[in-house]
Amino acid sequence: MVGSPSSIRIAERREASRREIVDAAWEVAREHGLAALTLRLVAERVGMRPPSLYSHFDSKHAIYDAMFGQAWLEYEQAVAAEMAAPPRAPRETVHRVARCVFDFSTADLARYQLMNQRSVPGFEPSAESYAPAVRVLDAAVAQVESFGVTDRGAIDILLALIGGMVDMQLANDPGGDRWSQLLDRAVDMWADAVGLPPDPPGAADPSHSDGA
Amino acid sequence: MVGSPSSIRIAERREASRREIVDAAWEVAREHGLAALTLRLVAERVGMRPPSLYSHFDSKHAIYDAMFGQAWLEYEQAVAAEMAAPPRAPRETVHRVARCVFDFSTADLARYQLMNQRSVPGFEPSAESYAPAVRVLDAAVAQVESFGVTDRGAIDILLALIGGMVDMQLANDPGGDRWSQLLDRAVDMWADAVGLPPDPPGAADPSHSDGA
DNA sequence: GTCTATACTGTGATAGAC
DNA sequence: GTCTATCACAGTATAGAC
Incomplete structure (x- = not known):
């Protein structure tokens, strides 16, 4: 099923979510400092709970x-x-x-x-x-x-x-x-x-x- | 009583403790990275419990x-x-x-x-x-x-x-x-x-x- | 597959006993 | 001065709803 239309749409959606998280992370890093980045603040900015970030990234x-x-x-x-x-x-x-x-x-x-x-x-x-x-x-x-x-x-x-x-x-x-x-x-x-x-x-x- | 012999000895001892803590902090920073400095590791190195550090420093x-x-x-x-x-x-x-x-x-x-x-x-x-x-x-x-x-x-x-x-x-x-x-x-x-x-x-x- | 709920560990910090 | 106890919140991990 790799490469089927639906899997492509899913992959696109996944990539969009990842990008949204990364963009939010940049905002937090700019505002609070790079080392002060917390998953809680990132999740809050993308409208998620902190553990949900682990669906898109393995770790901080x-x-x-x-x-x-x-x-x-x-x-x-x-x-x-x-x-x-x-x-x-x-x-x-x-x-x-x-x-x-x-x-x-x-x-x-x-x-x-x-x-x-x-x-x-x-x-x-x-x-x-x-x-x-x-x-x-x-x-x-x-x-x-x-x-x-x-x-x-x-x-x-x-x-x-x-x-x-x-x-x-x-x-x-x-x-x-x-x-x-x-x-x-x-x-x-x-x-x-x-x-x-x-x-x-x-x-x-x-x-x-x-x-x- | 400021300046009395005993208060001078006490101040010296305080300064020695502060120095010992700072030295331990440098060791931790060098080993784990500056931002990875934790009060727990510093306290451990000077033989104290973490909250005791607050007797010598107001904060991290x-x-x-x-x-x-x-x-x-x-x-x-x-x-x-x-x-x-x-x-x-x-x-x-x-x-x-x-x-x-x-x-x-x-x-x-x-x-x-x-x-x-x-x-x-x-x-x-x-x-x-x-x-x-x-x-x-x-x-x-x-x-x-x-x-x-x-x-x-x-x-x-x-x-x-x-x-x-x-x-x-x-x-x-x-x-x-x-x-x-x-x-x-x-x-x-x-x-x-x-x-x-x-x-x-x-x-x-x-x-x-x-x-x- | 994705998110929520919950819990575990560790961290900075405070309060109060001795 | 140092300790124990405790708190709020961090990163992380797992279980389970949908």
Whole structure:
């Protein structure tokens, strides 16, 4: 009976319920903090009793895992859209991708903690949920290497630099733009150090980024 | 009776008990994760029943607060010792302080999460516990400014760069040295960008750092 | 298959005896 | 100061209604 019309409808309904639960979990995490997520609050938001959540997820960690996978999938799509744009000069590309990463990361503290910090004790993402994280990193490395920067150490430093800017923004100026305004400058500092040539005059000025 | 010999002895004993509890809390946090800290495990380690902890701390958050303050105090002492060393050339000083910060931060994930990440929902450090954090930042800023780098944006970028290196090391290579080995290079990148002159030949080579 | 009802364990916290 | 007793609520698990 696998694949029959009814089983497909059922599978769709199940997936919709799972998505509804995950969305509610994100709301709770944003409001109360990632580690303060409770099944009771999630269930309340979707109109269920807490034990009913176990019909859709094996455990609380399984909900975290679904959140983790969804977040990295959205992140991958955002970065991929930025990198798939019409070919641009190297510096402008690095600037725009860095801005994309920065904005995505600083937009949601709970999401950033789940994706990049080991904030939930005992939680380890499953292989499936972790896959997009690996893909987006590989794509970013390949992109930078295509500009002639083949030194992996230089790429690691760029990742640290962008990540550090995000951290500072979130920890020391949440909701502000103190480090956001410095992002282009920091990226240029790295680009100069690795010898990335200045963009030709025709290229767009990276300072047009909104800096949100 | 305040200040009488007996009250002093009592206060000392109280402080010793508080310290014993905080030390036990650190052990639990390191073993099980910061957010997995439970009063039961702490009490067990100091040979008490959980409610007895409330004789020394008003709440679990008060224990977190004492841990936070102690960590930043130790951090301040470590950095101050590095900066109070005999006058050195600007670059070498920045390298050594960066290494000091990096090693201290990467030595203990739980401590780093409590000090720099908003990992515990609802926890806000008290003014007293936060004071050393402000002091150590001010001292670092003053140190860098004494080298002629008065642009606060440049200093913010340096802080982000070092913090990002720590984050990457902790998140992507815990226990390893992948980003530790890149630290001197990253700091030089920043020093070049802000125009910090090369150290005179007589100065020590920063590459002698152990990179642990 | 999905949800409800109920119960078990563990956690932060309080009250009161000694 | 430390203990016992207790509470409210968390995550988790199972049994059973529909």
